[in-house]
Amino acid sequence: VASCLARIHATEPQIQALLSVQAEEALAAARAMDAQGPDPEKPLWGVPVIVKDVLCTKGVPTTCGSRILENFRPFYDAFAVRRLKEAGAILLGKSNMDEFAMGSSTENSAYHPTRNPWDLSRVPGGSSGGSAASVTACQAHGCLGTDTGGSIRQPASLCGCVGLKPTYGRVSRYGMVAYGSSLDQIGPMTRTVEDNARLLQVIAGHDPKDSTCADTPVPDYLAALSRTDLKGIRIGLPEEFWAQGLDPEVEAACSAALETLKSLGAQPVQVSLPHSRYAIAVYYIVAMAEASSNLARFDGVRYGFRDKEASELMDLYVRSRSKGFGEEVQRRIMLGTYVLSSGYYDAYYRKAAQVRRRIREDYENALARCDVLCGPASPVTAWKVGELTDDPLKMYLMDIYTISLNLAGLPGMSLPVGLGKESGMPVGLQLLGKPFAEETLYGIAAALE
Ligand code: GLN
Numbered sequence: 001v002a003s004c005l006a007r008i009h010a011t012e013p014q015i016q017a018l019l020s021v022q023a024e025e026a027l028a029a030a031r032a033m034d035a036q037g038p039d040p041e042k043p044l045w046g047v048p049v050i051v052k053d054v055l056c057t058k059g060v061p062t063t064c065g066s067r068i069l070e071n072f073r074p075f076y077d078a079f080a081v082r083r084l085k086e087a088g089a090i091l092l093g094k095s096n097m098d099e100f101a102m103g104s105s106t107e108n109s110a111y112h113p114t115r116n117p118w119d120l121s122r123v124p125g126g127s128s129g130g131s132a133a134s135v136t137a138c139q140a141h142g143c144l145g146t147d148t149g150g151s152i153r154q155p156a157s158l159c160g161c162v163g164l165k166p167t168y169g170r171v172s173r174y175g176m177v178a179y180g181s182s183l184d185q186i187g188p189m190t191r192t193v194e195d196n197a198r199l200l201q202v203i204a205g206h207d208p209k210d211s212t213c214a215d216t217p218v219p220d221y222l223a224a225l226s227r228t229d230l231k232g233i234r235i236g237l238p239e240e241f242w243a244q245g246l247d248p249e250v251e252a253a254c255s256a257a258l259e260t261l262k263s264l265g266a267q268p269v270q271v272s273l274p275h276s277r278y279a280i281a282v283y284y285i286v287a288m289a290e291a292s293s294n295l296a297r298f299d300g301v302r303y304g305f306r307d308k309e310a311s312e313l314m315d316l317y318v319r320s321r322s323k324g325f326g327e328e329v330q331r332r333i334m335l336g337t338y339v340l341s342s343g344y345y346d347a348y349y350r351k352a353a354q355v356r357r358r359i360r361e362d363y364e365n366a367l368a369r370c371d372v373l374c375g376p377a378s379p380v381t382a383w384k385v386g387e388l389t390d391d392p393l394k395m396y397l398m399d400i401y402t403i404s405l406n407l408a409g410l411p412g413m414s415l416p417v418g419l420g421k422e423s424g425m426p427v428g429l430q431l432l433g434k435p436f437a438e439e440t441l442y443g444i445a446a447a448l449e
Contacts, residue, residue, distance in 0.1 A: 001030040004092055005092065008139045015114060015115050016114050018134060019061070019063055019065070019096050019109075020093055020094045033088070033090075042088030044199075047088065047141050048090050049089045049091060050092050052128050055081055055176055056078045056175040056176070057074060063111070065100065065111065067324050074175070078176055093134075093139075093140075095133075096129065098328070101179045101184075102179065105129065105389075107386075110326050115385065116133060116159060117136045122382040125378070128145030128151045128163075129158075132155035135190055136160060136161045136191070138191075141190070144188060144189070145163060145187060148179045149183065150402025150403055153413070154398070154414070156428055158425070159382075161189055162193055163187065163196075165185050167410060167411045168183070173212070173213070174213075180294075183283075183290070188203070201218070225443065227447045230261060234268075234370035235258075235444075236374070237268055238272060238366060238375060239271070241273075241401055242376075245400075249420030250380060252420075253418040253427035254417060257429045261448060266444075271366040276359065278355050279400070280397065280403060285349060286349075289340050289352075291332050292336025295333055298325070299321070300324070307319035307320045307324075360409070367434050372437075372440060374431055374432070375401055375430050375432075376430060377401060379401065401430060410433060411438050413431045414428035415429050415430075415448065417429040429448075
């Protein structure tokens, strides 16, 4: 804990990965545990962790990167946070994020942008860019992020760490501030595959407080790591993921990793996800629709920021939300409200829900022919801070390889596979699996690592 805090002290002025640090509390907890001695019952005994500021932490500020929750201190822990603590982990701080997880660069945080530890002039990706930068800079041994459309995998790819988005329902969403409830999942971001498996082992499992959380047994993820060859593993290569638009340096690093997979015995299989060209359009309708509904609860009355000058109730809502929410969040609430409104619901939301089903069927068909799918996690390596902030549409296009997985509810992982020849920045390979087959992803990743 002390060494991680020293690391935070040394790196935070440049990277700004965190929104709050609980140094005193963490040291006190560590001392108390030290006095008692190691507890073999606690698999993460004394392990320093940092969680994304979208997860409720008892008595500790939880802002979601937004002004509207600036002074919000929850009175309970999210399920995943409680599990970490019960396993002996020590919370060091809360990590920066795009406001309400809306973004791909962590520049939409209402507080400050986070920088990529590999090159401070570049973004760390997003929306879990704080967690990715933090664990990459060794501020903690593991971080939690959340992934609605790629927010664990894309920053993991841009920062060169390991990020896993579990199957929808694998980890309870209780205490995670909702963005797109049918897409959101919490998952670990770490420097190694083993660390990642250790964290998932602790946070996965049934929770009656989240009705979408699956009551499916949690396998022994660590046992999956002993894999040294990939004989008999069929790796599906979706043609749409290896197509034009993919940056040559990303393609080169991913292809090299693919060669390694083959040399370990894996067998490539050509597959297709024909509806993936609709994925961005479908995602941004579904996610915005759900966000507009989820964010209705921030009304200036129950939580966080309240405008003091309001004269009556409607005025209070309008003023508190106009001042409390940032530009991107307001844009999405408006678009989401529009696609759900009477007269447009059938044209947009219902249509998107129908195409979502097609996208899921594409994955089912492709995964019937192989064990995992594989492709890049992001079409490019980390871009410069400020480069895309004026063009939200271009920013949305950066999610092209990550978002369809959330629409299908499947597990996916980004694994660092080298540096781009041109930029010198990390490249992530994405492995996509069958429902609840996280152990398969870990096994392949361990062999490749
Ligand atoms: N970049 C995507 C968005 O802005 C995904 C974000 C996420 O996964 N939370 O919606």
